[in-house]
Amino acid sequence: MTIRKSTAMIAAITMLAVGACAKKAPDTLPPVPEGTGTDTGTDTGTGVIPGSQEDFLASVGLEGDRIFFGFDQYNVDSEDMATLQTQAQWLQRNPAVRVTLEGHADERGTRDYNIALGERRANAAKNYLASLGIDPSRISVISYGKERPAELGSTEEAYAKNRRAVTVVIGR
Amino acid sequence: MFLRPISLSLALLMTTAPVLAQTAPTPPAVTPTEPRETIEGTLSQDRTVIAIPALATSSVQTVAGLRTDSLGRQIAEVIAADLERSGLYAPVGPSGVRAITRAEVQAPRFADWQARNAENVVHGFVDAGSNGSLIVGCYLYDTALGSELVRKGFEIQPGDWRRAAHKCADAIYSRLSGEAPFFDSRVAYIAESGPKGNRIKRLAIMDSDGGNHRFITNGQALAISPRFSPDYKKIVYVSYLNNRVRVFIYDVASGSQKLVTESGNATFAPRWSPDGTQILYSMAVGGNTDIYRISANGGTPVRLTSTPGIDVGGSFSPDGRKIVFESDRSGSQQVYTMNIDGSNQQRISFGGGRAATPEWSPRGDLIAFTRMGGGEFRIGVMTPSGGSVRMLTNSWQDEAPTWSPNGRVIQFFRTTPGREGKSSLWQVDLTGVNLRRLPTPQDGSDPSWGPVLP
Numbered sequence: 001m002t003i004r005k006s007t008a009m010i011a012a013i014t015m016l017a018v019g020a021c022a023k024k025a026p027d028t029l030p031p032v033p034e035g036t037g038t039d040t041g042t043d044t045g046t047g048v049i050p051g052s053q054e055d056f057l058a059s060v061g062l063e064g065d066r067i068f069f070g071f072d073q074y075n076v077d078s079e080d081m082a083t084l085q086t087q088a089q090w091l092q093r094n095p096a097v098r099v100t101l102e103g104h105a106d107e108r109g110t111r112d113y114n115i116a117l118g119e120r121r122a123n124a125a126k127n128y129l130a131s132l133g134i135d136p137s138r139i140s141v142i143s144y145g146k147e148r149p150a151e152l153g154s155t156e157e158a159y160a161k162n163r164r165a166v167t168v169v170i171g172r
Numbered sequence: 173m174f175l176r177p178i179s180l181s182l183a184l185l186m187t188t189a190p191v192l193a194q195t196a197p198t199p200p201a202v203t204p205t206e207p208r209e210t211i212e213g214t215l216s217q218d219r220t221v222i223a224i225p226a227l228a229t230s231s232v233q234t235v236a237g238l239r240t241d242s243l244g245r246q247i248a249e250v251i252a253a254d255l256e257r258s259g260l261y262a263p264v265g266p267s268g269v270r271a272i273t274r275a276e277v278q279a280p281r282f283a284d285w286q287a288r289n290a291e292n293v294v295h296g297f298v299d300a301g302s303n304g305s306l307i308v309g310c311y312l313y314d315t316a317l318g319s320e321l322v323r324k325g326f327e328i329q330p331g332d333w334r335r336a337a338h339k340c341a342d343a344i345y346s347r348l349s350g351e352a353p354f355f356d357s358r359v360a361y362i363a364e365s366g367p368k369g370n371r372i373k374r375l376a377i378m379d380s381d382g383g384n385h386r387f388i389t390n391g392q393a394l395a396i397s398p399r400f401s402p403d404y405k406k407i408v409y410v411s412y413l414n415n416r417v418r419v420f421i422y423d424v425a426s427g428s429q430k431l432v433t434e435s436g437n438a439t440f441a442p443r444w445s446p447d448g449t450q451i452l453y454s455m456a457v458g459g460n461t462d463i464y465r466i467s468a469n470g471g472t473p474v475r476l477t478s479t480p481g482i483d484v485g486g487s488f489s490p491d492g493r494k495i496v497f498e499s500d501r502s503g504s505q506q507v508y509t510m511n512i513d514g515s516n517q518q519r520i521s522f523g524g525g526r527a528a529t530p531e532w533s534p535r536g537d538l539i540a541f542t543r544m545g546g547g548e549f550r551i552g553v554m555t556p557s558g559g560s561v562r563m564l565t566n567s568w569q570d571e572a573p574t575w576s577p578n579g580r581v582i583q584f585f586r587t588t589p590g591r592e593g594k595s596s597l598w599q600v601d602l603t604g605v606n607l608r609r610l611p612t613p614q615d616g617s618d619p620s621w622g623p624v625l626p
Contacts, residue, residue, distance in 0.1 A: 107569075
């Protein structure tokens with residue numbers, strides 16, 4: 001899903017940059033138009049669009065897009081705070097970007113409760129980002145409960161990875 | 173659907189029964205297309221043997237492409253399968269028992285069936301009716317006493333022949349067990365396919381035995397937790413359409429759907445009131461989930477819970493006066509009851525582990541629930557005050573019980589662990605025996621059993 005959206009975004013920016021007469025996407029991406037309020041400092045010349053999901057992931061580092069929770073827990077601990085602070089810095093550099101916080105639970109819970117639990121987790125992350133000065137109207141929330149595990153095994157290690165709140169760039 | 177009970181009076185029988193009984197030809201054996209059910213648990217060793225020969229026909233006719241003699245055999249097969257699935261009876265036939273004549277339907281050769289150790293025998297007929305309909309009659313006899321126990325007749329459209337079979341099985345089951353009928357009922361559930369990390373989940377419906385299966389949604393949006401309305405005309409469920417979590421009411425006849433309530437918040441865990449006029453749902457606001465009640469036609473929702481924490485799910489008592497639901501207000505998921513206005517909230521589940529997904533029995537006497545603890549998810553029952561707890565299943569993950577219309581059988585779904593873990597539909601008798609897997613074309617979860625059809 002994020003790949004598809006990013007592709008659409010690249011296509012949109014490409015159209016904006018080269019105009020309607022373009023017959024073929026250029027091999028290298030055009031510069032981002034000025035005045036969009038987008039941080040360009042992270043554009044490393046690798047073709048990553050500033051303000052995009054790829055840019056976000058490159059900026060926050062491995063698993064920096066998500067925080068993890070204990071069993072049936074939704075508190076944001078110090079490690080989570082550090083992760084969300086890094087996310088908040090990126091969001092402050094890209095003030096036009098909106099994100100979705102996806103809340104998830106491991107498979108060892110009942111379906112409806114896990115949706116409620118995912119809501120709690122996503123909102124806990126949202127509230128912490130808001131406390132750091134990120135406008136909450138930029139953050140939407142959705143809970144997937146146990147419907148979309150990141151790790152497919154039925155081990156404690158997999159469950160720990162699945163009890164998560166993931167920040168996903170949805171556009172601007 | 174069209175099924176009209178008719179009285180099998182002597183006059184009707186005289187007009188439809190031929191003077192000279194003919195021997196019904198044996199039709200080719202019907203190849204079962206559904207996967208076989210899996211049977212576990214201990215069945216009673218002294219199950220009543222019931223002989224069920226193919227239903228006879230006055231004269232072989234073809235109605236809407238269906239031959240009356242072939243239907244006679246298929247209806248007998250469905251009756252036998254229903255009674256076998258109940259766990260209480262040992263049906264014999266229609267395979268392996270001799271065909272009966274139309275005249276025998278009302279004059280059984282009891283000695284023949286006693287010789288096969290059958291305590292009861294089912295006879296019946298399938299005849300062409302007027303205007304393209306079929307007349308199906310079924311009788312239950314006691315072979316030792318030579319007495320008639322059940323006599324049922326139905327006028328049906330040919331496409332509803334399975335319903336006639338279920339109605340016959342229901343009449344036989346009720347007469348012999350003293351329990352209310354349940355075979356002629358339907359189930360809504362979620363059909364699952366695809367990899368574990370990206371499951372495709374579709375709303376689907378079927379008869380209580382897996383027959384007449386039909387997919388409702390195409391799987392583009394995640395669908396979960398369906399519930400049939402009491403009249404089977406609508407299904408309330410949760411769809412992730414447009415990447416939001418919302419409760420919709422799907423109209424089975426028109427295929428259209430509408431939101432239960434307009435809200436920017438996630439709504440989920442819907443349930444109908446027993447009379448179909450109200451819907452319970454849960455709504456998460458800022459991470460806090462509470463239970464609401466709203467008219468099925470819309471309007472202003474009534475908030476029923478307000479404690480901090482997760483209050484979710486809910487199931488009406490059959491008299492519509494109370495609601496059983498789950499809450500983690502005590503620190504972990506437990507089951508509570510309240511009045512339908514939200515007053516008098518009381519915890520009823522105790523005794524270790526977490527308790528969730530409560531479902532009030534249609535008989536009102538028990539609440540089924542999921543018990544989590546000790547590394548297992550099990551289906552259990554308890555009284556509405558939380559007493560007499562009995563666990564019915566034993567598995568890695570059994571979840572989400574739903575009651576048969578007569579409160580005798582509980583369906584649920586079972587998930588297996590691991591990267592290739594799958595979910596499937598199962599049912600178990602209230603006594604904890606007769607555990608069976610239900611045949612579904614794909615994996616299945618979230619079953620919802622509706623009432624007996626009129």
